[in-house]
Amino acid sequence: MKSILCFSVIAFLIWGPVTASPLICDLSKYSPQPGLVANADEDSLTLIWEGAKGSELRMQLALVDRAPVVQQLAVRSSKGNWRVLGENLKPEFNLTSGRRRISEQQLNPLRKLGVELTPELLQREKWNVFWDSSLTIPGLAKTNPDLPRQANEVTRTTAQYKVQECWIETNGSRLEVSFDGLTMGSFSGRLRFTVYRGTNLIRQEVIARTEEPSVAYKYSGGLKGFVTESSPRVVWKDTSGEWQKYEFGGAENSGPVALRARNRLAIVAGKAGSLAVFPPPHKFFWAREVEINLGYVWYRKDHEGLFSVGVRHGDREEMFRPYGVSDQLWEQRVRQSRRFAQGNFALYNAPPGTEQRMAVYFYLSPSEPEATREEVLDFTHQDRYKRLPGHQVMVSHYHYHTHFAEALADSGGFDLQPPWIPAFRALGINIAVMSDFHGDGHADDPGPLRFQDLKNYFESCRRHSDLDFLILPGEEANVHLGGHYTLLFPRPVYWTKVRLEDQGFVERDSIYGQVYYTGASADFLGLLRREPGTGMAGASPHQRIHRLPGCDQGVRSLPESALSGRCLQVFSG
Secondary structure (H helix, E strand, O other), X not given: OHHHHHHHHHHHHHHOOOOEEOXXXXXXXXXXXXXXXXXEOOOEEEEEEEOHHHOXXXXXXXXXXXXXXXXXXXXXXXXXXXXXXEEEEEEEEXXXXXXXXXXXXXXXXXXXXXXXXXXXXXXXXXXXXXXXXXXXXXXXXXXXXOOOOOHHHOEEEEOEEOOOOEEEEEEOOEEEEEEEEEEEOOEEEEEEEEEEOOOOEEEEEEEEEOOOOOEEEEEEEEEEEEEOOOOOEEEEEEOOOOEEEEOOOOOOOXXXXXXXXXXXXXXXXXXXXXXXXXXXXXXXXXXXXXXXOOOOEEEEEEEOOEEXXXXXXXXXXXXXXXXXXXXXHHHHHXXXXXXXXXXXXXXXXXXXXXXXXXXEEEEEEOOOHHHHHHHHHHHHHHHOOOOOOOEEEEEEEEOOOOXXXXXXXXXXXXXXXXXXXXXXXXXXXXEEEEEEOOOOOOOOOOOHHHHHHHHHHHHHHHHHOEOOEEEEEEEEEOOOOOOOEEEOOOOOOEEEOOOOOOOOOEEEEOOOEEEEEOOOHHHHHHHHHHOOOOOOEOOOOOOOEEEOOOOXXXXXXXXXXXXXXXXXXXXXX
């Protein structure tokens, strides 16, 4: 009776007075198969599936007050007994939305081209925005039209349920269980649980749509109702790689406690095993100008003895950490960092009628947190680039808070190792294409200062490259052709972005040798024609990488010859 009484008290604390609802599930699209089984009765639905390494998983679902409840999560090893990792857990989703705006960065080239800015064009192109920060009030001036933003543009809502039915579907080697009757602000749709034969994963997600015309949004999701008696702590590794923990000895939390966890991963450490929580590894992140870890997993102590865990995004961008030995550079970087924090945090797009998916993953394990963490990281190759035999791993487009050449020149020499270099190498990267001189350097200088910038850049790349680590001096230019594009030459090339009246297109400099002065698109295209192996495409280096003849494997893998400069990747610009 003690355990029954305990559950009654816990359920009242979480939900208040509760009423069990009958569970009516449509099984017409369910096909039982070995290792992937669903059993339904009038009160609950139980999924049992084959996990990794001979383990077996069990999830029991029910309705309470017409809302889905995870009655039980359990796991057992190939020769063990069932271990319960959670009971009577309530799925939790929250949504924050703002108004999507087009950016002046998109509008200015259209104005220069004389394109008519019709309402239809603005409606279509606003979904391609990069510079928008829909939750930032009042907003960064001159970044978007129709500013300042108003506080009433931002809404915060929690998922509500009035489930009429559930349905279960076999989809290859996975089972999908969906509950209708979900609403969350202007969104409506369903809650879905997906389990996968051969893994210990559970995907819990909202699938919903809105008919509002200009919605940008973010979400948080998780499970509420873990009991500290059986699951006494949450553990994670911090960004330095050290284990951290919280044992719920403090006061109750009024909101989620964001964890800046390495690998976006937190683990509920229970007496019977471990339950990991983490976001989708790729689609969880929208395009950003800054790569700071904002804390993508969370815990929350709800009551004495009860807590919740889940995934989330921050409400705003944070400033990157400015550097600068000189006051001039420090102040310049502070202004730039502040601008990014205020103007760029675009959220997800939700065009009217489109289906949005808001997911959180759980991983069940009978093991200790250390082993569970390794099992989860196997899904993403330990968050390292997987190198193909005979190829190198290349990444591109890094500038604003690296500004490689400028940082070294400001330090007074070329032998200061920037912190991003060991970070890149730890990720398995062999080739790093930088994109300097996009906000740094002397862009409008007709020669001497610009050429010295380039010379410093080339020397910086030479100095910090190694036998198995190559830094390539790319540049994100934004002159002459409209938009931005990234250039990558196979050898040092000295060129300017302006050309004075007394300067020829090509001249011989006593220090730098052959140099190019470009004052218009014809000059710039002439530069590309005269330097073999160069090229470019597109209008934004944020988009994709194109392959040139002699290169192979696209974005991540290049032939070994790339390290000797015989292979060239050109980034759509």
